[in-house]
Structures are given as C-alpha cells and as structure tokens.
Amino acid sequence: MKLYGDHESGNCYKIRLLLGHLDRSYEWVDVDILARETRTPQFLDKNPNGRVPVVELDDGNHLAESNAILWYLARGTDFLPAQPFDQAKTLEWLFFEQYSHEPYIATSRFWIHYLDAREQYADKLAEKREPGYHALRVMERHLAGRPFFVGPRMTIADVALYAYTHVAGEGDFDLGGFPAVRSWLDRVAAVPGHVPMRRRSRSAAGGAKPAR
Amino acid sequence: MKLYGDHESGNCYKIRLLLGHLDRSYEWVDVDILARETRTPQFLDKNPNGRVPVVELDDGNHLAESNAILWYLARGTDFLPAQPFDQAKTLEWLFFEQYSHEPYIATSRFWIHYLDAREQYADKLAEKREPGYHALRVMERHLAGRPFFVGPRMTIADVALYAYTHVAGEGDFDLGGFPAVRSWLDRVAAVPGHVPMRRRSRSAAGGAKPAR
Numbered sequence: 001m002k003l004y005g006d007h008e009s010g011n012c013y014k015i016r017l018l019l020g021h022l023d024r025s026y027e028w029v030d031v032d033i034l035a036r037e038t039r040t041p042q043f044l045d046k047n048p049n050g051r052v053p054v055v056e057l058d059d060g061n062h063l064a065e066s067n068a069i070l071w072y073l074a075r076g077t078d079f080l081p082a083q084p085f086d087q088a089k090t091l092e093w094l095f096f097e098q099y100s101h102e103p104y105i106a107t108s109r110f111w112i113h114y115l116d117a118r119e120q121y122a123d124k125l126a127e128k129r130e131p132g133y134h135a136l137r138v139m140e141r142h143l144a145g146r147p148f149f150v151g152p153r154m155t156i157a158d159v160a161l162y163a164y165t166h167v168a169g170e171g172d173f174d175l176g177g178f179p180a181v182r183s184w185l186d187r188v189a190a191v192p193g194h195v196p197m198r199r200r201s202r203s204a205a206g207g208a209k210p211a212r
Numbered sequence: 213m214k215l216y217g218d219h220e221s222g223n224c225y226k227i228r229l230l231l232g233h234l235d236r237s238y239e240w241v242d243v244d245i246l247a248r249e250t251r252t253p254q255f256l257d258k259n260p261n262g263r264v265p266v267v268e269l270d271d272g273n274h275l276a277e278s279n280a281i282l283w284y285l286a287r288g289t290d291f292l293p294a295q296p297f298d299q300a301k302t303l304e305w306l307f308f309e310q311y312s313h314e315p316y317i318a319t320s321r322f323w324i325h326y327l328d329a330r331e332q333y334a335d336k337l338a339e340k341r342e343p344g345y346h347a348l349r350v351m352e353r354h355l356a357g358r359p360f361f362v363g364p365r366m367t368i369a370d371v372a373l374y375a376y377t378h379v380a381g382e383g384d385f386d387l388g389g390f391p392a393v394r395s396w397l398d399r400v401a402a403v404p405g406h407v408p409m410r411r412r413s414r415s416a417a418g419g420a421k422p423a424r
Contacts (some may be wrong), residue, residue, distance in 0.1 A: 049350050069300075072299075085273060088281075088283060092275060095306075098307055098311045099315075142260060
C-alpha cells in the first residue's frame with residue numbers, strides 16, 4: 001500500500017498513527033501541498049478533490065478522505081467497534097471532527113504554524129476561536145468520566161480527534177481549561193504502538209519559515 | 213423513531229429522503245434553530261454539539277451527524293453497498309460532502325435564503341464562491357459517464373449530495389455549466405420513493421423574511 005501525504009498534515013498523520021497501531025507496512029510518498037503537487041493531473045487522477053491523504057491499495061484503487069481511509073483500514077480490527085450502533089457513534093465523532101473541529105483548530109494551526117502568517121490571518125483567526133473552543137468543550141463534556149470516545153478502548157474516533165487536538169497549541173488554542181481532554185491525550189499517546197507526528201525541521205528550509 | 217430537525221435544513225432533509233425510500237415511519241419533532249432550541253440543556257443531552265438532525269432510536273439512544281445517521285439507517289439495504297471498498301468510497305463522498313461542499317454551498321444558501329441577508333454577508337459569500345464551484349467541478353468530473361456516485365444505483369452518497377446540490381441556486385450557485393450534475397439530480401429525483409424537501413411558507417411568517 002502507498003500513502004500519499006504531507007508530514008505536517010494532521011489528516012495524513014491519522015493514517016500513519018492507525019497503521020502504526022496495526023503494525024502494517026506501507027510506502028510513504030511525499031506530496032508538497034504548497035508546491036501544488038496535489039493539483040497536478042497525475043494527482044487529480046488519484047483524488048479529483050486534490051487533497052491528501054490518499055491511499056493506493058495493492059489492486060491499484062485509490063481512496064481519499066482521511067476518515068474514510070481510517071474506517072476502511074480499521075474494519076475487522078479492535079479500532080472499529082463490532083456493534084452497529086457503536087460503529088455509528090464512531091462515525092458521528094469522525095463527522096464531528098471534519099465539520100466542527102478541523103476547520104477551526106487545524107486551519108488556525110495551518111495559518112500560524114505552517115504558513116507562519118499570524119498577522120496576515122488575524123481577522124480570520126479571530127473568527128475561528130469560538131467555534132474551535134466550542135469543539136473542545138463538546139469533547140471535554142463527553143470525555144469526563146470516559147476513557148475514550150466510544151467504548152472502553154481506543155478506536156478510530158480517538159485517532160481522528162487526537163491528530164489535531166494534540167497540536168492545538170500550535171494554532172493558539174489553550175488546553176489549560178480542558179483537563180479531561182488532556183488526560184485523554186495522555187491515554188491515547190500511551191497505547192502501545194503509538195507513533196508521534198513527524199515534523200519537518202524549520203532550519204532545513206534555510207530560514208524561519210517552515211519548509212512548506 | 214423520532215427525528216429532531218428543521219424543515220429548511222438540507223442535513224435534516226437527507227434523513228427524511230432516505231426514510232422515504234426505505235418506507236420507514238418516524239415521528240418528526242420540529243426544532244427551531246434560530247430560536248436556539250438546539251442549545252437548551254434538554255437538546256444538548258441529545259447532542260452535545262447542539263445541531264440537528266438528531267435521531268432518537270426506540271431504545272432511547274441518540275445519534276447525531278446527518279451522514280452518520282444515513283449510514284446507520286442504510287445498513288443492510290441497497291442504499292449502502294455490500295462490498296467494503298464500495299462502502300469506503302461511499303464514506304469518502306460523505307466526508308467530501310461535509311468538508312468540501314456543505315460549508316460553501318449550504319452556508320451560502322443559509323445566509324441568502326434562510327436569513328435573507330445577502331448584503332450583510334456579501335464578503336463572506338464572495339469567499340464561498342470558488343470552493344463551492346470547486347466542489348461542483350469535482351462532482352461533474354466524477355458523474356460524467358456514471359449514473360450515481362458509487363456503483364450502478366442510488367446510495368446514501370447520492371442522498372447526502374442531493375440535499376444541498378438541488379437547492380444550490382438558493383445560494384446563488386449556477387448549475388448551468390454542470391450538465392452531468394443536472395442529469396444526476398433528475399435521476400435521483402426519479403427514483404421511486406422520492407420525497408421533496410418541505411419548505412416553510414414565507415408568508416406564514418407574516419413578512420418577507422423566512423419564518424426562522
């Protein structure tokens with residue numbers, strides 16, 4: 001299996017994190033978003049929406065959308081619950097992540113950490129604060145008294161929400177007021193098989209800005 | 213089963229449309245978004261994220277996120293493909309809908325059609341144009357030569373994308389340049405069991421603005 005991705009992207013990290021837990025091998029193919037490598041005809045044949053991650057399966061088929069990939073890879077493993085209602089709750093959190101969390105928390109991080117453009121995006125960043133903190137409050141309420149998002153062990157709901165929550169500070173979100181979220185982050189990172197997010201060294205780009 | 217929703221919401225219409233095709237009965241419970249009925253303690257017990265639709269199952273459990281609800285209700289029917297890879301492609305389109313389509317096409321419609329505030333949101337509407345048309349181009353490319361999004365018959369991927377695409381004009385998106393999308397809209401509406409979106413009469417509110 002090939003995984004087309006960008007190491008600074010939390011959406012790509014989700015797939016690496018799950019594959020680490022599943023101990024599955026894969027070939028990583030680096031795709032440079034800022035160089036518009038996701039918009040070449042060759043890449044658009046893999047994903048017409050022009051986004052990473054994309055996986056290329058051994059039969060040559062492609063699958064996009066990080067959370068659809070998580071679902072596909074987790075089938076038949078402990079990372080997708082067996083019962084239909086628990087599966088539906090897992091999907092509920094995956095859609096929550098893409099609609100109510102990622103557009104605020106990940107996008108803020110993208111502008112601040114990835115583009116190093118906090119001043120340029122000041123107005124847009126301000127608009128992201130309240131909905132981003134709303135998402136964190138929803139998570140905090142749910143995690144109070146629960147070890148993981150769905151059921152007694154880590155599932156792909158945790159994988160998806162961990163990816164951008166554990167670097168929320170890089171988007172200027174303060175997790176200080178979210179003790180249940182912080183405990184859950186620690187629990188997720190302590191599950192055997194955990195792999196950290198890989199980061200491109202800023203100095204490798206020859207300047208203060210990230211390489212891409 | 214109870215369905216908590218708002219008749220002007222395409223996300224709620226998705227569930228009504230699938231239930232129509234499945235010929236399943238349910239109790240509709242009207243929730244007034246603009247009156248903040250989705251943010252009462254009673255509603256937040258059903259969905260801590262404070263959004264419709266929410267379904268209440270016969271065992272008292274609640275499920276939120278329109279596309280997670282579609283997936284749960286479609287299991288075991290022709291509206292969810294049987295093969296795992298086809299299921300994953302269906303999920304891929306469901307996540308595309310929530311991340312790359314709904315935030316642009318549905319949100320534009322919300323400001324124009326629902327709030328009647330085209331002038332107030334002029335700058336934000338302008339930002340929504342290009343990504344909204346990008347989503348339509350992705351759909352057009354995929355539907356050229358295909359009857360439906362995944363496989364030979366209608367699935368929940370079509371249900372989800374039909375909901376806001378068929379009223380894209382109410383958000384000032386012109387489908388004139390998207391013949392494959394328009395043919396697909398006709399095909400979806402012609403499948404037996406189709407139910408139209410219900411609309412609240414503007415005159416019922418006693419003025420030019422929609423009732424909510």
